Amino acid sequence: MNKTILHGVHSELGASFTDFGGWDMPVRYGSDLAEHNAVRTSAGLFDISHMGEIFISGPEAGSYLDSKLINASSAIKIGKAKYSMLLNESAGIIDDLIVYRLAEEKFLIVANASNKDAVFEDLKNHDFDCRVEDQSDQWSMIALQGPKSNEVINRHTKTEVGIGYYSIEENQIESNEVLIARTGYTGEDGFEIYCQNDAAIAIWKILVDAPEVTPCGLAARDSLRLEAGMPLYGNELDAETQPAEAGLAKVVSNPGDFQGSKNLSSPTKKLIGLMGDGKRAARAGYKLFQGDQEIGEITSGILSPTLAKPIAMAYTTELTLEPGEKIMVDIRGNMQEFLVTALPFYKRGS
Amino acid sequence: MYPETYKYSKEHEWVSVDGDIATVGITSYAADALGDVVFLDLPKVGDDTMYLKICGEIESTKSVSELYSPINGEVIEVNDAITTTPEVVNQDPHGEGWLFKVKFTELSSELMTAAEYQEMVG
Numbered sequence: 001m002n003k004t005i006l007h008g009v010h011s012e013l014g015a016s017f018t019d020f021g022g023w024d025m026p027v028r029y030g031s032d033l034a035e036h037n038a039v040r041t042s043a044g045l046f047d048i049s050h051m052g053e054i055f056i057s058g059p060e061a062g063s064y065l066d067s068k069l070i071n072a073s074s075a076i077k078i079g080k081a082k083y084s085m086l087l088n089e090s091a092g093i094i095d096d097l098i099v100y101r102l103a104e105e106k107f108l109i110v111a112n113a114s115n116k117d118a119v120f121e122d123l124k125n126h127d128f129d130c131r132v133e134d135q136s137d138q139w140s141m142i143a144l145q146g147p148k149s150n151e152v153i154n155r156h157t158k159t160e161v162g163i164g165y166y167s168i169e170e171n172q173i174e175s176n177e178v179l180i181a182r183t184g185y186t187g188e189d190g191f192e193i194y195c196q197n198d199a200a201i202a203i204w205k206i207l208v209d210a211p212e213v214t215p216c217g218l219a220a221r222d223s224l225r226l227e228a229g230m231p232l233y234g235n236e237l238d239a240e241t242q243p244a245e246a247g248l249a250k251v252v253s254n255p256g257d258f259q260g261s262k263n264l265s266s267p268t269k270k271l272i273g274l275m276g277d278g279k280r281a282a283r284a285g286y287k288l289f290q291g292d293q294e295i296g297e298i299t300s301g302i303l304s305p306t307l308a309k310p311i312a313m314a315y316t317t318e319l320t321l322e323p324g325e326k327i328m329v330d331i332r333g334n335m336q337e338f339l340v341t342a343l344p345f346y347k348r349g350s
Numbered sequence: 351m352y353p354e355t356y357k358y359s360k361e362h363e364w365v366s367v368d369g370d371i372a373t374v375g376i377t378s379y380a381a382d383a384l385g386d387v388v389f390l391d392l393p394k395v396g397d398d399t400m401y402l403k404i405c406g407e408i409e410s411t412k413s414v415s416e417l418y419s420p421i422n423g424e425v426i427e428v429n430d431a432i433t434t435t436p437e438v439v440n441q442d443p444h445g446e447g448w449l450f451k452v453k454f455t456e457l458s459s460e461l462m463t464a465a466e467y468q469e470m471v472g
Contacts, residue, residue, distance in 0.1 A: 016382070031440065032411050033386040219385060219412050279389040281409060302411060303388045332407075332414070 004049035005200045021114030023050040028217040036305045038214035043146035052116025053139040057106040058130030071253045076101040081166040087260030092239040100168045112233045140200035145190030148212040187228025229344030235299045247271045269315045274338040276310040282329040289328040311345045358467035359420035379471045381443040384410040387436040397425045401458050423452030
């Protein structure tokens, strides 16, 4: 199994590990609820070095990406980022991505660990004047997330981090060269820090030593993103799902033709949010019902640590279901009522 | 780490005997593997429990697991306190995080000593 550069540091911190996309990743260091709450109220630090970094550079880098992705990379301003997707020819999702424009002719694509190879394979052959390089093996990625993140990071950067949400800049953390992006997967303010592997341990230790910061594992990352209504590839997104079905029709904003665009079609299913009462989570795979009729399936579900209620995302074939309507979920033989709820379940400052 | 006076099942429950009353809980190994416990579905007073038969459920933030009884008997008391504070199961699995008590006549000979259980979980 793959290990990140920080694996030994996690072991020293007493982490439990889990296989995630072929990577042996920390699932929690102690209590995943405490880690979750640290991100909501202070700051949490995540090793996300399993994610893939693919660089596209050259005069036609922007126009090449415009021919591949669901929104127009050439329209991204230097230093800005966009959430995007790469589709297959049938318009199913190969991966959801963040595209950063680092320079006029240089883009960074961050892919999910389990899909990185598929994304690179899909992008590497082309007729455009640009180079596609998978540099995932050289880069580590550390996320600092939570309301205290800005205060913590600015104690250690060479110059004040001056960027807004979905932006990226070059900086230094105690003399280590980094790219700092104001992005994340938790629903909080925060940063994703890209560095060369040999700087990762130093940067991790600088940040984890801050009194506001709690090291956090994938369990907290999953509960945080679900509260924030963010999809997870493999749960809400897959190669048979189109962006509009996942509620992401807005993201499809590329004015030109792009890979899969000719096969975008009317949705046959709809992603919905669900909220219940009590303490029993509706978990992935549990079925949705209206009366006797099965109308869908949970894709992700937990007892929300912040809201103290069960929350879930699910696909339904009932395309007209709207927030405020009630459905039933079969929780291991018990039918429990859930309210269709607009996403996200949690917004910062709420 | 595992109390010497307890007996242990291969499904990671512990049993502490006092006369004909046995107190049942899950081991620290099981509690750690589950992660934070957020919901417990425990047997009710008067229920009969059967050795290695399902008698409830334990939900953690990440998963739901079946609870197996380590003993044949009749439930005489349930730890109601932990249904409102399930985190106690993680904080003190071998003590305040006990789950239920049963009146019993015989312990299974398959139950392990602390040393045997320690060896099983490694």
